[in-house]
Amino acid sequence: MATYTQQDFKSDQVVKWCPGCGDHAILAAVLRAMPEICEKQNIKREQFVFVSGIGCSSRFPYYVNTYGFHGIHGRAGALATGVKVANPNLSVWQMTGDGDALAIGGNHFIHEIRRNVDVNIILFNNKIYGLTKGQYSPTSKFGMVTKTSPYGSVEQPFTPGDIVLGARGSFFARGLDVEMALNQEIIVRAAMHSGCSVMEMLVNCMIFNNGAHAEISDRQFRADRTIILRDGEPMIFGKERNMGIILDSLKLKVVRIGENGITEKDLLVHNSKEDNYGIHSMLVNMKGPDFPVALGVIRDVEEKSYDQNVAEQIEQVKENSKIHSMDELLNSGATWEVK
Amino acid sequence: MERKVIDAQDVVVKFAGDSGDGMQLTGTMFADASALFGNEISTFPDYPAEIRPPQGLVSAVSGFQVHVGHKKIKTPGDLADVLVAMNPAALFVNAKCVKVGGSIILDSDTFDLPAIQKAGFKTEDPIAELKLEDYNIIWAPITSLTKESLKDSGMDLKSIIRCKNIFTLGMCYFMFNRPLNFTEDYLRKKFAKKTELIEPNIKVLNDGYNYAANTHAIGNTYNIAPANLEKGTYRSINGNQATAWGLIAASEKSGRPLFVGSYPITPATVILEELALRKNLGVKSMQCEDEISGICTSIGAAYAGNLAVTTTSGPGLSLKSEALGLACITELPLVIVDVQRGGPSTGIPTKTEQTDLAQALYGRNGECPIMVIAARTPSDCFRAAYTAAKFALEHMMPVIFLSEGYLGNGSEPWRIPKMSEFPSINPPIAEKGEEKFKPFVRDPKTFVRKWAIPGTEGLEHRVGGLEKTPEGAVSADPENHALMVANRQAKIDALAEFIPELELFGENEGDILLVGWGGTYGHLFAAVQRLLGEGIKVGLAHFDYINPLPKNSAEIFKRFKKILVCELNSGQFADYLRAKHPQYTYNQLNKIQGQPFMVHEIVSAVKELL
Incomplete structure (x- = not known):
């Protein structure tokens, strides 16, 4: 078994993202994760295929030294599905953005998740169209001023995790460009998940939406405004590690540990393996100022993948069929002889 | 009435009824039974887009035309020798599709005044209104005979009435001397999981056959001997x-x-x-x-x-x-x-x-x-x-x-x-190599690149929608783009060496060359046969390969005085030929009615152009 270093996954192409772009951090995390994934899954570099659509993040395949397919706008999900169904032994990675996956490619995105195709999707969410130079996206905030919303956007944004859960997704995680170690951890977890894994990576766009996620990514507030979810651990956050989340009646609530008799034991304990969508949906939707934004693997439920089902059904039908070749098919059914 | 058996070379039968009457199935069963009997067949289903449109309207009429022959059949036929019309609307729509003096089988139970009016007739007498007095009109109470046939079957009335197409099929089998066993076998297979439906369907088929045989509703019957087909197994x-x-x-x-x-x-x-x-x-x-x-x-x-x-x-x-x-x-x-x-x-x-x-x-x-x-x-x-x-x-x-x-x-x-x-198929799959794989380096003659399949060690590479250099790097270089555009075109042009040459049917040179492509072949072939029979010097050049064109196309065009391009559009292939071989004049025969050509339309167009 070959052992790799991250250097083995670096391509010879010059990375052309703007200096300071959040995409650099995700590339770094992917390159670091690759050797670990190869080891854990016993796979080789030539088994990786990186597929993308169009947008800044979709240039990603050029920057990894694996098989790669830079597709057309919005269609990465369909291309990736085709690759995976054609050869389930490949490890297929889909690089997409908030415009690519949620606007022009929305239909493919939801159906890829619904089918549970074993593809690892990294959705770079910078809440802006960067490559076309600054138009609002489906995740831009209401009121955001951009070149196509000069008086402020009058559209409500999507929460990508909501779409993933709504399409009955089996894996959803959220990362943040500045959380390098966490991102790497998420990427390895996604690779290990059999089924469609969606990783929303919150990334900054220095040029057209600088500070896209500043309210949670700034060092001074990050600990107070985000919570990293880990299985089996109580939901604690804050610089002082004294804040927590409880379930109060049917809603989540932020509490201060030690106040009103609250102890760690009262806090929710994260379980990404919980089949019920309810709690995961609440976690996905936590937003400031009342709640910290949830990071980490929120949902990771095992369910047989589409590509596995396709392959198994073919094997079953083959076993039960009397027809095993084209000549046999041609001569099956009603035929007659002319002498 | 004296009943005659007519030995026919070929007959055209059209089944028409409401969309829910099962006309497509009836036509298919008739065609399959004829094929199994050894005849040549060609079929043309013609149905509305709606699944169950309101009954009795002309927009709900579904038709299925079958051409059965003792000799080579190339088309589903122009006009029908026999029309089966299950209701007034089906007659209203299809009367014009029957040869003058042909036979029309009608279900008399469905020709009540409201149905006649619903179909759009202005009078109470559809036969007179459509001027069908010289046709052989066969009135049969098909619905009531079907009810009678299946009254003890245990089926509900709705299901019984739905079997009237099988009764009608039985009548047609008598009329055309078709054996029943192929269809009986088919029904046994079709209802293998609903065995209670097998016997009623076979009974109603036979009752239809016997009704036609025992009464004198049907006059002459037709005998179409099996075709003289090339030896082999057919389907x-x-x-x-x-x-x-x-x-x-x-x-x-x-x-x-x-x-x-x-x-x-x-x-x-x-x-x-x-x-x-x-x-x-x-x-x-x-x-x-x-x-x-x-x-x-x-x-x-x-x-x-x-x-x-x-x-x-x-x-x-x-x-x-x-x-x-x-x-x-x-x-x-x-x-x-x-x-x-x-x-x-x-x-x-x-x-x-x-x-x-x-x-x-x-x-x-x-x-x-x-x-x-x-x-x-x-x-x-x-x-x-x-x-x-x-x-x-x-x-x-x-x-x-x-x-x-x-x-x-x-x-x-x-x-x-x-x-x-069939010829072998050998894709140019790249082998594991020491060198870095260059995806757009090509064969100098065919311009074909290699196929490096993911999973193959050492051939990692990227493709995509952005223009690339032959080595596979993204490039907006002007010369590179010009080269790649030219290479992609050259690859198509090079195919001309691999596709078969255009073949000519009919005269080797002469007055008019018919040019066609695709599914019009049968009609064009039949028209050319007819014209040749009349001593007219015509040929047919039918294109299977459109881009690129066969390399001998111009050489064939120049052998005829006039060229007539026939297609089911307003002249798209003719325009394409004008661009590719501008030295010729291309006359056009076009039809855009959602229907295939009729052979007589092509024959007339050629005679007009002579």
């Missing part, structure tokens, strides 16, 4: 099934697994259905969320090393056009089947046309040449699909196979080929 096949099978055959021959990504669309859906059924031969079929996903999943599968196919009709091809450009620039093997229908937009989706030719040739952004081929007859779709796959795989490119609703839905007897009769 009946329709164009969509033949297309699906041709693709599976190419997969087996090339050793590349077959992936099909498609979205249901009339009249192409049957191809996807047929492929979905063939998991026993390893077919991976995917019903995608839309047409774009259909082609994009296929492109992904092609990149991963499968024989990838997407099947559609005109509107779907429009949706796929951006991705066709992607398949062209990435130079991946892909078969696109377009079963053409009447357009633009939704148009007349269940009717046939040849109006997507321009779309197939030009309908993409940038300069994006794609090979375009066509099929002549329903069974010829097998060859066309196989050929499309062979060229796609061996030349690393998308290939569009233009089928037609007329071909997809039509059926004919087919001498079953052996797989050993």
Whole structure:
């Protein structure tokens, strides 16, 4: 078994993202994760295929030294599905953005998740169209001023995790460009998940939406405004590690540990393996100022993948069929002889 | 009345009724029984887009025409010798499709005044109103006889009435001296899981037969002797099934697994259905969320090393056009089947046309040449699909196979080929190598690149929609772009060395050359035969390969005084020929009514041009 270093996954192409772009951090995390994934899954570099659509993040395949397919706008999900169904032994990675996956490619995105195709999707969410130079996206905030919303956007944004859960997704995680170690951890977890894994990576766009996620990514507030979810651990956050989340009646609530008799034991304990969508949906939707934004693997439920089902059904039908070749098919059914 | 048995060379029968009357099934059973009996057949289903439109209206009339012959049959026939009309609306629509003096079988139970008015007749007497007095009108109380036949069957009345098509079929079997056993066997198989329906269906079939034999409702009967077919094993096949099978055959021959990504669309859906059924031969079929996903999943599968196919009709091809450009620039093997229908937009989706030719040739952004081929007859779709796959795989490119609703839905007897009769398919798969793989380095003669399949060690590379250098690096360099555009065109031009030369049927030189492509073949062939019989010096040049054209095309054109390009559009192939071979004058015969040509229309057009 070959052992790799991250250097083995670096391509010879010059990375052309703007200096300071959040995409650099995700590339770094992917390159670091690759050797670990190869080891854990016993796979080789030539088994990786990186597929993308169009947008800044979709240039990603050029920057990894694996098989790669830079597709057309919005269609990465369909291309990736085709690759995976054609050869389930490949490890297929889909690089997409908030415009690519949620606007022009929305239909493919939801159906890829619904089918549970074993593809690892990294959705770079910078809440802006960067490559076309600054138009609002489906995740831009209401009121955001951009070149196509000069008086402020009058559209409500999507929460990508909501779409993933709504399409009955089996894996959803959220990362943040500045959380390098966490991102790497998420990427390895996604690779290990059999089924469609969606990783929303919150990334900054220095040029057209600088500070896209500043309210949670700034060092001074990050600990107070985000919570990293880990299985089996109580939901604690804050610089002082004294804040927590409880379930109060049917809603989540932020509490201060030690106040009103609250102890760690009262806090929710994260379980990404919980089949019920309810709690995961609440976690996905936590937003400031009342709640910290949830990071980490929120949902990771095992369910047989589409590509596995396709392959198994073919094997079953083959076993039960009397027809095993084209000549046999041609001569099956009603035929007659002319002498 | 004296009853005669007429020995006929061929007869045309048309079954017409309400959409829910089972006319498509009745026609198919009649055609299959005739094929099994040993006749030549050709069929033409003609049905409305709606599944169960309001009964009794002319818009709900569904028809199925069958041409049965003792000699070679090339078309479903122009006008019918016998029309079966299950209600006044079916008569109203189809009376004009019957030969003067022909026979018309009518269900007298359905000709009450409200139904006659609903069908749009202005008087109470449809026969007089349509001036059918000189026709052989056969009135039979089909509905009440069916009720009588099945009164003890235990079936409910609604189900009993639905069997009136089988009663009618029995009558036709007597009229045309067809054996009943093929259809009885078929019914036993069809109802294998509802065995209680077998006996009633067989009974009503026989009762229909006996009714026709015992009463004198039907006068003369026809005898069509089995055709003198080439020796071999035969089956009946329709164009969509033949297309699906041709693709599976190419997969087996090339050793590349077959992936099909498609979205249901009339009249192409049957191809996807047929492929979905063939998991026993390893077919991976995917019903995608839309047409774009259909082609994009296929492109992904092609990149991963499968024989990838997407099947559609005109509107779907429009949706796929951006991705066709992607398949062209990435130079991946892909078969696109377009079963053409009447357009633009939704148009007349269940009717046939040849109006997507321009779309197939030009309908993409940038300069994006794609090979375009066509099929002549329903069974010829097998060859066309196989050929499309062979060229796609061996030349690393998308290939569009233009089928037609007329071909997809039509059926004919087919001498079953052996797989050993077909040429091998050898895709240029790159072997594991020491050197860095350069995806767009090509063979200097064919301009074909190698196919490096993911999973192969050392051949990691990137392809995509952005222009690349031969080495595979993204490039906006002006000279490189010019070179790549020229190379992609040169690759298509080079195909002319690999496709068969154009063949000429009829006179080797003469007054008029008929030019056609696709599913008009049968009608053009029959017209040329008739004209030759009349001593007129005509030839037929029928194109299976459209882009590129066979290299001897001009050489054939110059042998005739006049050229008449016949197609089911306003002149798209004629315009294409004007661009490719401008030195000739192209006269046109066009029809855009959602219907195939009639042989007599072609014959008249040729005589006018003489």
